[in-house]
Amino acid sequence: MWRVEEKSPPQRTQRSTEGTDPRQALTKAFRINKAQGLRFNTGVRMTMIDREKLKIKRQREEMQFMAEHPQSAKLYERAQNSLLGGVPMNWMKKWAGPYPVFVKHAKGAHFKCVDGHEYVDLCLGDTGAMTGHSPDVVVEAVAKRAKDGITLMLPTEDALYVGEDLKKRFGLPCWQFTLTATDANRFSIRIAREITQRPKVLIFHYCYHGTVDESFASLHDGLVGPRRGNIGPPVNPAETTHVVEFNDLNALEETLKHHDVACILAEPAMTNVGIILPEQGYWKAARELARRYGALLIADETHTICAGPGGCTAEWHLEPDMLVFGKAIGSGIPGAAYGCTEEVAQRIAARIQLEDCDVGGIGGTLAGNALSLAAMRATLEHVLTAKNFKKMIALAVRFNEGVSSAIKNGGLPWNVQRLGCRAEYTFCAKPPRNGGESAAAADFELERFLHLYALNRGVLLTPFHNMALMCPETTEGDIDRHTGIFSEAVAELTNRPRFGG
Ligand code: PMP
Numbered sequence: 088m089w090r091v092e093e094k095s096p097p098q099r100t101q102r103s104t105e106g107t108d109p110r111q112a113l114t115k116a117f118r119i120n121k122a123q124g125l126r127f128n129t130g131v132r133m134t135m136i137d138r139e140k141l142k143i144k145r146q147r148e149e150m151q152f153m154a155e156h157p158q159s160a161k162l163y164e165r166a167q168n169s170l171l172g173g174v175p176m177n178w179m180k181k182w183a184g185p186y187p188v189f190v191k192h193a194k195g196a197h198f199k200c201v202d203g204h205e206y207v208d209l210c211l212g213d214t215g216a217m218t219g220h221s222p223d224v225v226v227e228a229v230a231k232r233a234k235d236g237i238t239l240m241l242p243t244e245d246a247l248y249v250g251e252d253l254k255k256r257f258g259l260p261c262w263q264f265t266l267t268a269t270d271a272n273r274f275s276i277r278i279a280r281e282i283t284q285r286p287k288v289l290i291f292h293y294c295y296h297g298t299v300d301e302s303f304a305s306l307h308d309g310l311v312g313p314r315r316g317n318i319g320p321p322v323n324p325a326e327t328t329h330v331v332e333f334n335d336l337n338a339l340e341e342t343l344k345h346h347d348v349a350c351i352l353a354e355p356a357m358t359n360v361g362i363i364l365p366e367q368g369y370w371k372a373a374r375e376l377a378r379r380y381g382a383l384l385i386a387d388e389t390h391t392i393c394a395g396p397g398g399c400t401a402e403w404h405l406e407p408d409m410l411v412f413g414k415a416i417g418s419g420i421p422g423a424a425y426g427c428t429e430e431v432a433q434r435i436a437a438r439i440q441l442e443d444c445d446v447g448g449i450g451g452t453l454a455g456n457a458l459s460l461a462a463m464r465a466t467l468e469h470v471l472t473a474k475n476f477k478k479m480i481a482l483a484v485r486f487n488e489g490v491s492s493a494i495k496n497g498g499l500p501w502n503v504q505r506l507g508c509r510a511e512y513t514f515c516a517k518p519p520r521n522g523g524e525s526a527a528a529a530d531f532e533l534e535r536f537l538h539l540y541a542l543n544r545g546v547l548l549t550p551f552h553n554m555a556l557m558c559p560e561t562t563e564g565d566i567d568r569h570t571g572i573f574s575e576a577v578a579e580l581t582n583r584p585r586f587g588g
Contacts (some may be wrong), residue, residue, distance in 0.1 A: 089557045136499075141536055144579060148539045152184040155543070158201040159189045169312035181550040188547075193220035195560030198547075207565040209555035214390055215510070217415040219558035225418040225465040232461035234273045238453055245460040249424070252467045257398040257410050259426035264455035266464075267363055268389040269415025271425040272352060275409045276294035276301060276447040277505040278427070279350035279383045282434040289342055289382065291333040293522025295359035296352055296387050297413075304328040306523070332521040333357055334366050339373055343380035348401025350383040350409070355399035358390040361505040361513045361525040361552055370405055383408040385429065389423070390414075391558065394507035395480075396473050402507075416484075418466045422459030476557040479508035482557040482566055488511045489570030496586035508557040541569065542578045 138211035140411040153160065163186040176179055179187050188200040194272055199205050201327040211217050231522060232245075248261045265271045276288055276299065288301040304324030307315040311325040329348060331338040342348065355370065367388070377384045386407035388398035395402045400410060408431050413423030427435070439447065453459075487510050490503045500516040513519060515528035529552065538548050546553055546569050555569065571587065578585035 093563065106492045115569035118570045125352050136533065138532070141532060141580070145532070145536045145539065148536065148543055149185055151543050152539060155204065156184070156186075156188060156200070156202045160186060162189045162201065163187065166303040178550070183535045183542060183550065188542070195219045196562070196565055197560075201458055205545065206542075207561075207566075207568055209557075209561075209569060210547050210549040211556045211558055212419060212469055213414075213549055213551070213554075214393070214556060215414045215419045215444075217393065217558055218418040218466055219560040220419075221471050222418055222466070222559075225420070225462055228461045228465035229458060233456050235457075237294050237458045238456035240410055240452065240456075242455070242458055243457045245454060245457070245464040249460055249467060253412070253424055253426055256467075257400050257412075257426060258397075258406070259410055260425055260429050262426045263434040263449075264459065265413075265425065265451065266386070266421045266454055266459070267297065268411055268423045269299055270454070271411040271413055271423040272296045272299045272302070272385070272387060275385045275411055275425050275427075276350060276352065277448050278431070278435050279385065279409070281438055282431065283349040283381060283383065285347050285349040285382075287329055287345075287347045287349060289325060289329045289331065289339075289348045291353060291522055293360040293526050294352075294354065294357060296354075297389075299352075300324070301327045302352065303329050306330050306332075318532055323443060332523055333363055336369065336376070337371050340376050340380075343376055346380060347394060348380065348382040349424045350385050352385045352387060352441050354387050354389075355391050355403065355405060356394075357522060357525075358393075358504050358506065358554075359511065359551070360509075360522045361519060361528075362506050362509065362511045362554075363519055363521060363525055364504070364506065366388045366520065370403065374406065377408075381515055385409040385411065387411045389511070391506065392471070393479075393509040395476050397473055415471065417459055417462035418470060420459055422463055424463070470559065471555075476508065478559060479557040479561065482561050482563065483508045483510045483555075485563060486555055486557070486569065489566065493570065493577045493586040494572040496574070497581040497583055499577065499581065509554065510554065510556075511554045513553065517571060536572070537576055540579075544572045544575075546572055 139423040303314045303317040329342045384407045392398045409427045503512040519525035
């Protein structure tokens with residue numbers, strides 16, 4: 088069962104579900120005075136941010152960035168001739184500087200750019216390198232496997248080790264492999280649809296599960312429609328998807344009552360719109376509801392693996408029907424896994440015909456290849472260990488303490504949350520309880536200033552919201568460096584002395 092019992096996550100107490108409309112909450116909590124360019128929390132004496140000053144400071148940071156990154160500028164200019172938008176993947180446009188930093192070398196928690204600057208990497212490839220860049224043991228295993236055959240569409244013994252390890256970590260007995268977490272989610276959804284013979288996927292407002300068509304939906308005045316920025320939706324996502332707010336059991340039950348939900352696809356704690364923790368008892372009740380109404384629960388642990396070696400599923404004793412784990416599983420060598428219960432395995436086996444198994448819409452030529460499996464084995468055996476998690480989590484606690492003190496010192500209505508070795512600050516006084524609340528507190532301009540400020544001083548944050556991740560090689564010195572920089576930025580924004588002198 089997906090429940091939170093013996094060992095509870097660091098949850099907040101259950102609030103009434105009344106008045107949770109994010110727009111209402113926003114109107115109550117904030118007034119945005121566009122004329123003066125101020126954002127403030129009413130009723131509390133909080134520091135205001137002068138938007139004009141923010142703009143000028145951002146321009147100053149951009150000038151500094153350009154002065155210090157001439158080689159990256161040259162490469163970016165050359166890239167315009169062959170790469171769409173001048174980058175190999177469109178998200179790389181989102182970095183806070185006028186162009187991305189081109190990388191020369193990365194190891195552990197650090198990397199060096201082509202202009203010779205060294206950085207503390209708190210983005211870690213948006214979790215793909217949560218293991219640290221190029222761990223020696225994985226590099227050795229991958230080099231050996233590359234010499235011995237990369238892909239054959241035949242199994243190697245490493246696959247068995249990985250399956251057995253995942254079974255122990257997450258408590259699910261049957262595993263399959265893909266190249267990306269996106270694919271693992273897509274295949275899990277297909278399986279859920281097939282065995283339940285139901286059409287719809289239920290997701291949470293502002294979730295992210297990869298480029299899965301069914302998950303690019305959001306609520307608009309209570310109705311489901313394409314999420315902002317959805318490029319070329321194949322159909323109106325309202326046809327495929329139900330969307331509800333996280334931590335709202337009434338909304339979940341009302342939706343499940345349609346009896347058309349094949350699966351709930353969820354991160355046990357939301358991580359892609361800030362960190363949003365489940366309220367006490369939420370998953371226990373949600374698990375029961377899913378069972379009562381015949382929907383499967385798919386836990387996407389791709390990011391929430393940060394909670395510990397077995398993700399939130401092991402930490403909080405959840406019992407999903409299916410589970411997805413990608414990105415860090417092979418230290419960044421492409422690979423992902425999805426697992427299921429014995430019951431799901433039997434139901435799917437009963438429906439797959441041998442003759443059609445290669446054209447049914449799950450699997451892929453390179454999925455489960457020997458190289459990915461060698462990387463996964465070395466990563467699981469030697470890197471994503473309980474010992475390393477203990478260290479990484481302590482660093483995230485240190486990160487939060489530093490950021491929290493700086494926020495307090497600056498009198499800013501911001502908060503900082505943590506899930507295992509992942510930390511994140513949000514521009515609202517209290518931790519948001521759902522995607523709508525968190526998205527309402529986003530401030531793209533402010534976010535970009537803070538990220539560029541950190542980058543110019545040698546610290547890389549994730550370009551999506553304000554996430555920082557620890558790897559086994561991250562040091563206390565790296566964290567304190569970030570705290571110092573963040574404190575300086577806060578001091579500049581608030582005209583108050585810097586936290587820590
Ligand atoms: N699930 C979650 C929770 C994610 O955050 C992401 C990517 N950010 C994915 C799945 C998809 O991962 P990939 O892009 O590697 O397919």
